[in-house]
Amino acid sequence: MKESGVHGVKILGRKLLTKRTKSVSISNSLDNQKPNFNHTPKQLPQFSILHGMKLKILALVFLAFVGARTLSAQSDTVKVGTFIISVHDINFRDKEYTARFWLWFLYNNPDFDFSTQLDIPNAKSIDPAEIILDSIDGKTWAIMKMKCTMKENWKVHNFPFDKQHLKIQIENSLFDNKSLVFVPDVKGSTIDDQEAIDGWSIKNFNVSAQTNDYRTGFGDARPERSYQIFSTFQVEMDLERKAFGLFMKIFIGMYIAFLIAIISFVPHPSEFEPRFGLPVGGLFAAVGNKYIIDSLLPESSTFSLVDTLHTLTFLGIFSTLVVSAICLKLHDLGKKEACLRVNAIGSRTVIIAFVLLNALFIILALIG
16 A cells, blocks of 8 residues: 555656646746847847848839830930031022031941931932941941932021021931930031032031921821920031122122212213213112122012112212202302312212211121
8 A cells, every 4th residue: 555655646746747847848938939128129120121221222223224224125326427528509599508418327226227217307309319338346337428409598688798507407207216316426527628618618517416396296196196206416517608709799880880970070060961870870780780689699578788788879879969969059050169069078978978888887797
């Protein structure tokens, strides 16, 4: 009985010890699973911030990459340049001139074909181009020799001391600026100074990339196509005329007409025929000279230098007739001294006023 009792006590003790061990084990396990409040507030936020920053950086890099790929997919660049061979056949009456020049294009997109897609919006007509196709650095290299009749609104207010601004615009007629953007070859573009244009000096030659806006879809009824923008390669130059030789050629007849008119001051005021016949003959000569010059210039509503100088000539000749009429009247009244005095003062006044006013308007045209 003792042994069995002792044995029972041992078994009970072992059970209690086992239970205690398990409870301690479970307690330790739970203690290990509890968060360490002394360290967690420092470690978890630091990890979250770094993780968030990495995500943001990766997102920005991804967006930049996607944006660059999208922009590259939207528009291809075409490097374009020009060499102006000559500008000639300047026609003020028909508002046009002829330009001969080389164009070259460097591009990657095989859909671009400037032999059929080239457009010059401000040209009246374009002759068939001479085309050379090659490749350089893996890019298509197209060279075209052009001859165009260009339209131009000439500024003739100060003719023949006029200054003109010429502009040639090059476009691709098929691709707008969402697909094609011109990049000007500024360094390679130039002009033949020796052969470019006779009688003019060329200044401020410049090439640049611009845009042309078209407020139409060209038949495409979709709302997003109702307004289109095309990239433009623009060639600009200023022309200044070497004008003194031309000035004398076109105005010599007018000045001779005035000289003929003022010769009428030489005869005596009583001599009716030369005093009135010479100015009238000079007046007809001046009118004829103006018609010849007007045939060279476009129609204009503004008062040009040509109109101003001819008007001064007409008024000068008319003044000689007025002075002669006054002198003749005084002579008929017997006031011979007054007649001669009016003739002397009148002749000097007409000549000096004519010379000074001509000089004034010519100087204004030169500096204008």
